[in-house]
Amino acid sequence: MNKTPNPGFAAEFDPARVREIALRLKDLEGPLLPILHAVSDAFGYVDDRALPIIADMLNLTRAEVHGVVSFYHDFRRQASGRRLVKICRAEACQSMGAMGLIASLEKALGVRLGETSSDREITLEAVYCLGNCALAPAAMIDGQLVGRLDAEKVMQRVRS
Structure with a gap:
């Protein structure tokens, strides 16, 4: 690709x-x-x-x-992966399963929160409120805000 x-x-x-x-x-x-x-x-x-x-x-x-x-947290100090997944960990998203989503993604992607895969394909990060609480759990995937996520939906977007 x-x-x-x-x-x-x-x-x-x-x-x-x-x-x-x-x-x-x-x-x-x-x-x-x-x-x-x-x-x-x-x-x-x-x-x-x-x-x-x-x-x-x-x-x-x-x-x-x-x-x-x-x-300023928006300034990255290290190179990110080709795909950047930021999962919201604020209260509303946590109450709707963000921590389980993170655990599933860490397993599926083979990368821990805050890390980039060795092939620089993907970076998985936490953010603290994307302002999308009504659609929790939410994430920003390659700069696009998405909500009502589960691991399968995230993986579909990352693999597309």
Whole structure:
């Protein structure tokens, strides 16, 4: 399958590309977040090797850049799989079987929550409320919100 459903699937890290992104955006007002988003869009995550490049371009410390990256959970620190499955673990989803769903998916996919498969095919993550409580249990699969899930429905989407 040539299609990459996960829009954040990682391209190989390239320091020159990080410099190009930072150079293009550094004159914006408050450029750090736009640069981090652009790096994340380009590579699918913010590689630790990008932090000193960005810090240098913006005359910031590495700690300042690291602090922003680590504060916002939407910035990935590692490459994700080709398919990204985020299962909601908030109260409404838990009451409707999210924990059983997670256990079934871990077994079926051969990957634990918070991990990426060794072939980088799939990443399974927890999120804490997708705002889809009426359709619990809910998940975000490759950026698409879905509800009333069971393991079979998730597997059908992942295999499609």
